[in-house]
Amino acid sequence: MILNSLKEGAKDLDNLSLITEKGPQQLLHLLLEIELQGWIRVLPGGHHEIKPSIEIVP
Numbered sequence: 001m002i003l004n005s006l007k008e009g010a011k012d013l014d015n016l017s018l019i020t021e022k023g024p025q026q027l028l029h030l031l032l033e034i035e036l037q038g039w040i041r042v043l044p045g046g047h048h049e050i051k052p053s054i055e056i057v058p
Contacts, residue, residue: 034040039056 031040038057041057
């Protein structure tokens with residue numbers, strides 16, 4: 001479900017939490033597990049971005 005949300009365009013924690021209807025704290029644990037499995041990569045935010053971005057690993 002989270003990977004589907006990412007494929008549909010959720011690129012940060014706020015958008016992902018809205019799509020999955022879960023709070024950010026619950027998502028952080030799930031995102032860490034998915035990242036450890038190699039499905040996604042969480043990138044730190046840049047100078048103009050406050051939140052980290054999320055991308056699917058090809």
